[in-house]
Amino acid sequence: MSTAVDIKDKEAFQAALSSIRSDQAELARQSWALIGHVDKNPNVISLVDTDNSSQAQISDFVSKLSDDLVLYGLLRHSVTVDMTVAVKFIYVHWIGSNVPGSKKGRFGVVHGSVRAQIGDAHLTIETSSLDDLNLELITKQLEESSGVYNKVLENAKHGLPERGFTQHQVKDTKKTVQAIAVPSGPGVNANEDLMTSVKNLHSDDDPTTWVAAGFDNGDVKKPLVLLSEGTGDSDEIKNVLEDDKVIYILYRKTDVVHEVSTVKFIFIAWVGENVKPTMKGKVSTKKSAVEKLFVPHHVSMFMSSMAELSEHSIERAMSNSG
CATH class of the missing domain: 3.40.20.10 (Severin)
Incomplete structure (x- = not known):
């Protein structure tokens, strides 16, 4: 069929x-x-x-x-x-x-x-x-989320330490509206450099604050590869985003609550406004598999325009997560 x-x-x-x-x-x-x-x-x-x-x-x-x-x-x-x-x-x-x-x-x-x-x-x-x-x-x-849903993925893969989860364990507040099970999309592989960078991002001893990944040569049949990484904030992340590309970012941000600092991780799925419809369809079937490669994280965000990415929008999503 x-x-x-x-x-x-x-x-x-x-x-x-x-x-x-x-x-x-x-x-x-x-x-x-x-x-x-x-x-x-x-x-x-x-x-x-x-x-x-x-x-x-x-x-x-x-x-x-x-x-x-x-x-x-x-x-x-x-x-x-x-x-x-x-x-x-x-x-x-x-x-x-x-x-x-x-x-x-x-x-x-x-x-x-x-x-x-x-x-x-x-x-x-x-x-x-x-x-x-x-x-x-x-x-x-x-x-509440401006296109954001809150999600705590507690089952860390690849032996990653659950950095920042010890101070304040976030509850999963995402409402599940998927009432019917439908066939899930295919799995996704990632190269060693990317997974090493993700592991480093979760480490307290590493200064990296964000990692960006994409499909090798833009081909969804190929593994995810490391595109860039940095030690800055969301303004620095914008430098790697393009309106005709699909890019996945894991961002580490410190949240201060009652004078107690807690690290939280934000997963961002960027699908540029000029990405072709066929490509959007292909990556939509892989979204869940891609997201699992970046666990653990507290918040997941979908974005398609630069205006949606700011420290304020991220902080609002973090606040909504509990």
Whole structure:
């Protein structure tokens, strides 16, 4: 079975997504696009419905979901961050509770291709429950983390010491909305230089504060390799980011709480705004495997623009983590 999808009426499909992402209309609006499989064929998708008007409501999108279908959505919402309206995009992978198990597997195989066609988002919701698509809940997740979810990965790999975890053990506050298990993506390998740098970063005796990695020659079939490392802060990290590249960063930052210094680790997945959709789809299937290579860390962040990376945004994510 093919893992790729074709798009029926591709022009209408792309026009709908482009209009949702466009800032030419009113900035703060609840635009949405609903995408489904044509005649329940896993390998063909099309635009089911969309609303990009100033009266659009996410609740209208939710009302069109069906328990016997696998559907996808791109939602546009806005939250106020530091007194500024920030536009956020939500990707919805809806797996109806009445979809037979055999079909869930068939649709799961093509999910990476579907995601590539829709593009990246600040928040991903994969669910079969309408409760997870409550506007208040979505807004709260975006406001609290601005596209960040908190996660403590306690099972260190490669013998790495759990630096900074002894003073304040962070609880896992990430809400799990993945109600249905779908096929996971392939594993990821990393070269020795990268893993040595990650190990050094976790050591109290090493001055390194960040490590950046990427796929060798930009090929997701190849191992992750060390791109750069440094002893500075987020401004220094920006020097290695490019808007057409996928880069993963592990950043070590000292958090002072009640005059007690605690080291925390932040994992950043950078997918530049100009990364090709096909590449976005490929790396989305490897996200979980990549993240495991950088354990332990307290906070995980997704970013696609330089404006999202700052000491303030990182500190806010750290504060939200507990």
